[in-house]
Amino acid sequence: MLIDESKCIGCGNCLDYCPMNAIALDGDVAKIDQAECVECSVCLRAQCCPTDAFYRPPLSYPRTLAWFFSDPASTHPSTEIPGRGTEEMKTNEITGRFPPGYAGIAIELGRPGIGTRFREVEKVARAMAEFGVEFEAQNPVTALMTDPKTGALPSEIHDLKVLSAIVEFAVELPLVPRILERLQELAPAIKTVFSVDLAVRCREDGSSPVEGMSLPFSLSLNGKTNVGLGRPRHN
Ligand code: SF4
Ligand code: SF4
Structure with a gap:
């Protein structure tokens, strides 16, 4: 992600939106640390810039990977x-x-x-x-x-x-x-x-097959139930 410095008015609105803390003011303009920016697009999606200064230039490999791994869209x-x-x-x-x-x-x-x-x-x-x-x-x-x-x-x-x-x-x-x-x-x-x-997969009686195992971490048990959102292909 880049900031068009000719549009930036240095208002600082964008700074708190970046989850990687990659945006900082440098004098009167904001700049993005490219080594820390993960191309997550939060700054763009948030529409936090009053002058629309954010833009993504065409990305090439391996930078494209940052985008694929960081932007859920x-x-x-x-x-x-x-x-x-x-x-x-x-x-x-x-x-x-x-x-x-x-x-x-x-x-x-x-x-x-x-x-x-x-x-x-x-x-x-x-x-x-x-x-x-x-x-x-x-x-x-x-x-x-x-x-x-x-x-x-x-x-x-x-x-x-x-x-x-x-x-x-x-x-x-x-x-x-x-x-x-x-x-x-x-x-x-x-x-x-x-x-x-x-x-x-739980046993028929609902118990977990890892119960009773000696594990180095304590487990936080979470359940998820298939409520018909897809037809199981295997039993
Ligand atoms: S794309 Fe994500 S990491 Fe990069 S500057 Fe915008 S909010 Fe920060
Ligand atoms: S919100 Fe826009 S104008 Fe304000 S500092 Fe950030 S990039 Fe510059």
């Missing part, structure tokens, strides 16, 4: 889905991607206010690849990997900052404690915040 060309993760993980699982005996795991790096560089995403992906996990093909981070066996991402995107990105895969349940332990061990080396989603 954009769609990833690699996966043709908007947002950062797959629908099955985030909302309404109808595909049977997480069958009984398996857990879906999503590691969400970055948040408004801090974001994440792909270097941090790669650290997590490489650590998970050591378990031989198969990364979710429909996930946009997986689509970027130069080698899904190692979790490697292209070196030219390591410094690129995005609002957030999700590393996603499914594993057999017995592997869950070791994966979480590895993430806990890795956490001090990750230069952003991350959260971990664990998606499992």
Whole structure:
């Protein structure tokens, strides 16, 4: 994102709208720190500028990735889905991607206010690849990997900052404690915040198959019920 300095009157209205704190006044005009801007479009959508000074110039790779990962209104060309993760993980699982005996795991790096560089995403992906996990093909981070066996991402995107990105895969349940332990061990080396989603299918009696497991994190239980928004393709 850029500001047309010939239009900017230095009113400062826009400063508080940027979730990455990337806009600052420089004398009489506002400027955007391009290393911190994640192309989320909040400044544009908010219509906070009285002179319409914000504009997005044509973007080229790898800058386009910042936009796809940070603006929920954009769609990833690699996966043709908007947002950062797959629908099955985030909302309404109808595909049977997480069958009984398996857990879906999503590691969400970055948040408004801090974001994440792909270097941090790669650290997590490489650590998970050591378990031989198969990364979710429909996930946009997986689509970027130069080698899904190692979790490697292209070196030219390591410094690129995005609002957030999700590393996603499914594993057999017995592997869950070791994966979480590895993430806990890795956490001090990750230069952003991350959260971990664990998606499992409840047993017939409504209990969770991870209840009673010795895990390094305490779980915050959330339920989601398929209320007919899609027809399950698997039982
Ligand atoms: S696009 Fe997003 S990160 Fe960039 S200046 Fe606008 S609000 Fe800030
Ligand atoms: S709101 Fe517009 S005119 Fe005011 S400082 Fe920001 S860019 Fe400049």
